Amino acid sequence: MTTTTEPRAVTGAVGAAHTRLEGWDKVTGAARYASEIPFAELTHGWLVLSTIARGRIRSVESAPVLAMPGVLAVLHHGNAPRVSGDYTGPLGSPDPILQVFQHDRVPHVGWPVALVVAETPEQAREAAETLIVRYDEEPHDVAFSPGRPGMYTPENSPMSAAETAKGDLEAELDASAVVVDAEYTTPEEHHSPLEPHAAMARWDSGRLEVVDSNQGSRFVADELAKLFSLDPDSVRVRSEHVGGGFGAKATRPHVVLAAMAATVLHRPVRVVLTRRQMFSVVGYRSPTAQRIRLGADPDGRLRAFDHQAESLTSTVHEFIERSADFGRPMYDAEAHYTVNRVVPLDVPTPSWMRAPGEAPGSFALESALDELAEKCAMDPIALRARNEPEVGPVSGLPFSSRRMLACFEEGARRFGWADRDPRPGTRREGRWLLGTGTAAATFPSGVAPSTAAVTAEADGTFTVRITAADIGTGARTALALVAADALEVAPERIHMKIADSDFGPAMIAGGSMGTRSWAWAITAAVSELREQLALGGGIPPQGITARSDTGEAVMALAKKERHTFGAQFAEVAVDIASGEVRVRRMLGIFAAGRIVNPLTARSQFIGGMTWGLSMALHEEAVRDQASGGHVGADLAGYHFAAHADVPPIEADWVDDPDPDDPVGIKGIGEVGIVGAAAAIANAVWHATGVRHRHLPIRPDRVL
Numbered sequence: 001m002t003t004t005t006e007p008r009a010v011t012g013a014v015g016a017a018h019t020r021l022e023g024w025d026k027v028t029g030a031a032r033y034a035s036e037i038p039f040a041e042l043t044h045g046w047l048v049l050s051t052i053a054r055g056r057i058r059s060v061e062s063a064p065v066l067a068m069p070g071v072l073a074v075l076h077h078g079n080a081p082r083v084s085g086d087y088t089g090p091l092g093s094p095d096p097i098l099q100v101f102q103h104d105r106v107p108h109v110g111w112p113v114a115l116v117v118a119e120t121p122e123q124a125r126e127a128a129e130t131l132i133v134r135y136d137e138e139p140h141d142v143a144f145s146p147g148r149p150g151m152y153t154p155e156n157s158p159m160s161a162a163e164t165a166k167g168d169l170e171a172e173l174d175a176s177a178v179v180v181d182a183e184y185t186t187p188e189e190h191h192s193p194l195e196p197h198a199a200m201a202r203w204d205s206g207r208l209e210v211v212d213s214n215q216g217s218r219f220v221a222d223e224l225a226k227l228f229s230l231d232p233d234s235v236r237v238r239s240e241h242v243g244g245g246f247g248a249k250a251t252r253p254h255v256v257l258a259a260m261a262a263t264v265l266h267r268p269v270r271v272v273l274t275r276r277q278m279f280s281v282v283g284y285r286s287p288t289a290q291r292i293r294l295g296a297d298p299d300g301r302l303r304a305f306d307h308q309a310e311s312l313t314s315t316v317h318e319f320i321e322r323s324a325d326f327g328r329p330m331y332d333a334e335a336h337y338t339v340n341r342v343v344p345l346d347v348p349t350p351s352w353m354r355a356p357g358e359a360p361g362s363f364a365l366e367s368a369l370d371e372l373a374e375k376c377a378m379d380p381i382a383l384r385a386r387n388e389p390e391v392g393p394v395s396g397l398p399f400s401s402r403r404m405l406a407c408f409e410e411g412a413r414r415f416g417w418a419d420r421d422p423r424p425g426t427r428r429e430g431r432w433l434l435g436t437g438t439a440a441a442t443f444p445s446g447v448a449p450s451t452a453a454v455t456a457e458a459d460g461t462f463t464v465r466i467t468a469a470d471i472g473t474g475a476r477t478a479l480a481l482v483a484a485d486a487l488e489v490a491p492e493r494i495h496m497k498i499a500d501s502d503f504g505p506a507m508i509a510g511g512s513m514g515t516r517s518w519a520w521a522i523t524a525a526v527s528e529l530r531e532q533l534a535l536g537g538g539i540p541p542q543g544i545t546a547r548s549d550t551g552e553a554v555m556a557l558a559k560k561e562r563h564t565f566g567a568q569f570a571e572v573a574v575d576i577a578s579g580e581v582r583v584r585r586m587l588g589i590f591a592a593g594r595i596v597n598p599l600t601a602r603s604q605f606i607g608g609m610t611w612g613l614s615m616a617l618h619e620e621a622v623r624d625q626a627s628g629g630h631v632g633a634d635l636a637g638y639h640f641a642a643h644a645d646v647p648p649i650e651a652d653w654v655d656d657p658d659p660d661d662p663v664g665i666k667g668i669g670e671v672g673i674v675g676a677a678a679a680i681a682n683a684v685w686h687a688t689g690v691r692h693r694h695l696p697i698r699p700d701r702v703l
């Protein structure tokens with residue numbers, strides 16, 4: 001097992017720009033995604049979702065549909081095999097939406113009620129749309145609002161405390177010369193990866209074989225084994241290419257449905273979700289209501305810090321959007337209070353969506369800090385510098401590294417911040433008012449146990465096998481660079497094999513922890529391999545393989561505040577006639593560990609910042625109170641940033657290798673979106689003199 005202090009030669013692969021190993025395959029169409037791989041005797045399942053928001057299924061009228069051409073089966077709660085829901089999966093207890101067709105209760109619009117299986121997708125779809133499902137409807141409640149009845153403070157989870165408190169908040173607020181007390185809201189938001197969720201399942205020689213689009217094939221395999229009470233070794237999940245994830249592609253109902261139908265029909269079954277179905281079946285970001293109270297001395301030093309965040313969950317599963325977590329490592333104060341509250345409603349269970357918690361939390365808190373800077377007549381960057389903590393404000397733990405101010409310094413220099421006139425509403429260019437804004441970013445830097453195998457082949461190449469997922473981030477390529485450096489060979493001599501649960505347990509592509517966790521495992525396996533190779537002797541035809549398991553090393557990491565940081569800058573123009581906000585440029589500077597592949601890392605940061613722009617100005621899922629369902633649950637009705645909305649975006653980083661990681665990685669997946677919406681909202685204030693505390697900043701809100 002490698003240790004973090006072991007000296008290691010560097011060949012320069014890590015840190016040098018490298019195009020994607022699978023780039024050619026992707027642009028030529030040779031790379032095949034889960035719904036594209038042919039199988040003999042393949043059948044097609046089409047999902048039917050509930051149209052009511054609460055009640056019971058009275059009947060599923062299968063008979064007419066079973067008589068339609070090509071239809072093989074209609075699965076529903078009356079005939080589906082039983083699955084287990086009483087287990088702890090890799091990500092905790094499962095959302096009951098995974099236990100498909102186990103009872104007649106309907107807890108929200110878009111709950112899976114039937115699967116129609118047919119010989120072709122067209123036949124399955126036509127039959128599914130013909131299927132009549134009758135319900136006994138009950139009154140529903142989908143109305144989220146700040147402080148509404150039913151809101152409660154949940155139990156602490158191992159991941160995060162629901163509530164943190166130190167000092168006397170009210171006393172410090174009273175003693176503060178300057179106070180900001182404001183409420184912010186963010187709407188329900190959706191991730192909708194370009195490649196919809198798709199899975200094929202079949203039984204092959206006593207094994208359940210699955211091809212799925214997911215963020216972690218081993219996690220999906222383990223979850224399927226538990227759901228269907230199977231020996232874990234009898235499930236194999238592969239996910240070679242994935243067209244986006246963002247938290248949406250954990251284990252979701254489509255893969256359970258495919259496995260269930262394949263079991264019933266004794267034939268391969270593929271289930272592909274439609275774009276509309278994704279709006280209720282694969283998670284989303286809860287709306288949030290956040291109250292922030294900041295009390296400060298006239299010089300901007302915080303005395304009181306209060307961040308109370310509310311979100312919703314479903315009636316069947318508790319998921320908390322932890323917006324108030326954002327400020328816990330960020331700013332200290334004499335009295336410091338944070339809480340995440342939640343209310344269960346008759347809606348689908350929300351879930352992880354890029355920077356869960358930090359994305360909405362940073363909008364509220366980094367907006368409030370801008371308001372405090374205004375009230376203190378201070379530069380917003382100087383305000384943040386004044387409140388830079390020595391240790392974790394809530395935990396008291398030291399930071400592994402914290403280079404937030406270095407990000408602001410570099411960002412301010414490149415953005416031209418020094419020339420900024422702080423007065424709002426004073427710059428005009430024809431019908432446009434101009435402004436600039438900034439905000440800070442942070443996201444936890446984590447690592448999770450993973451296993452890897454590295455083989456020295458007889459031909460002088462090396463094969464890496466790890467259940468990593470490349471969801472479009474470039475992880476496959478990054479890991480090849482890590483392996484090349486560890487082996488001190490050129491990247492061209494590395495063969496990467498990923499996304500096959502048979503390769504062993506490994507972290508998912510999630511929580512900004514994938515590449516770091518996998519790189520650690522690969523580095524450890526290479527260390528082991530080099531020891532074996534150092535013993536001498538030739539390489540046999542089957543090669544020499546070394547394996548690693550980073551469980552112990554990861555668990556032995558000292559407790560510290562481990563985070564990435566960043567500084568976001570934006571310039572906007574606001575049309576005084578139409579209320580339209582145009583972002584003219586964005587700059588993000590990040591301190592996010594050693595950057596493995598600058599080419600794909602920059603893309604990932606820019607992707608996050610683009611999403612932050614979209615969050616600031618466009619995205620908003622609207623729930624119809626009467627039906628309990630969405631208005632416009634598709635990519636026409638759900639407005640998001642198009643190319644024409646996105647200006648030149650620059651992303652770069654300061655040197656910040658993680659001192660406790662074998663490669664120096666911290667993880668970059670989420671931090672790019674954090675703070676981006678606040679920087680834009682702060683720029684809109686600077687342009688117009690009006691604070692926008694409710695997202696998105698639509699033209700009708702600006703006017």
Ligand code: MOS
Binds near residue numbers: 247355510511
């Ligand atoms: Mo991410 S929201 O952990 O996929």
